[in-house]
Amino acid sequence: xxxxxxxFYLQDxxxxxxxxxxCTLVHETESGKTSGVIVETEAYLGTRDAAAHSYKRKTERxxxxxxxxxxxxxxxxxxxxxxxxxxxxxxxxxxxxxxxALEPAxxxxxxxxxxxxxxxxxxxxxxxxxxxxxSIDKSCYGADLTGDRLYIERPAQEIPQSDIAAAxxxxxxxxxxxxxxxxxxLLRGSPYVSVKPKEDAL
DNA sequence: ATGCAGATCGTCT
DNA sequence: GACGATCTGCATC
Numbered sequence: 001x002x003x004x005x006x007x008f009y010l011q012d013x014x015x016x017x018x019x020x021x022x023c024t025l026v027h028e029t030e031s032g033k034t035s036g037v038i039v040e041t042e043a044y045l046g047t048r049d050a051a052a053h054s055y056k057r058k059t060e061r062x063x064x065x066x067x068x069x070x071x072x073x074x075x076x077x078x079x080x081x082x083x084x085x086x087x088x089x090x091x092x093x094x095x096x097x098x099x100x101a102l103e104p105a106x107x108x109x110x111x112x113x114x115x116x117x118x119x120x121x122x123x124x125x126x127x128x129x130x131x132x133x134x135s136i137d138k139s140c141y142g143a144d145l146t147g148d149r150l151y152i153e154r155p156a157q158e159i160p161q162s163d164i165a166a167a168x169x170x171x172x173x174x175x176x177x178x179x180x181x182x183x184x185x186l187l188r189g190s191p192y193v194s195v196k197p198k199e200d201a202l
Numbered sequence: 203a204t205g206c207a208g209a210t211c212g213t214c215t
Numbered sequence: 216g217a218c219g220a221t222c223t224g225c226a227t228c
Contacts, residue, residue, distance in 0.1 A: 042220070059213075060212095076211080077212090172220060
């Protein structure tokens with residue numbers, strides 16, 4: 001397993017969002033190592049995308065999105081959940097990829113205790129759930145994903161394009177026509193996704 | 203199986 | 216002062 005390097009994250013955001021499928025997100029902490037295979041992502045394309053936190057301007061919260069690819073953009077939402085994004089593209093392009101679901105891999109017992117559920121299918125099937133399972137919070141804001149605590153590994157064998165499905169993104173009805181853009185990507189047929197897509201594009 | 207309300211608070215206007 | 220890139224439990228069909 002080799003760690004994704006800076007070059008990977010500097011690619012265009014849609015490519016990064018698709019290429020992250022099948023990769024393994026790893027978080028090593030004092031209480032142990034937890035990881036899962038990424039099965040669902042969403043691309044947020046900055047100034048071109050009314051659904052993106054960086055659509056309008058740089059603020060205290062979205063600052064990490066404006067940096068170079070390969071750093072974590074973690075935000076707190078609904079008063080109780082964290083969501084993790086992978087910043088993509090060159091510095092100055094405020095784009096990122098939301099990690100929406102994982103297939104649990106290492107540290108399953110630890111994840112179960114953090115999430116207070118025994119059901120593997122329910123451990124990491126949503127952006128808030130996987131952050132709780134891997135203990136990703138505000139302290140991970142801006143973390144360098146080429147480092148050795150929070151990082152992503154390349155899959156053993158490449159994922160064929162035919163295994164990638166595209167669909168509309170979740171929870172962004174406020175975003176007008178951007179709400180329909182097919183910038184949500186899923187590993188076709190995975191039972192670990194957050195919401196099964198009605199129809200696949202691509 | 204599907205739907206809705208409640209929890210809960212940092213960030214932006 | 217309003218509102219989320221959400222999740223859960225409880226209600227109803």
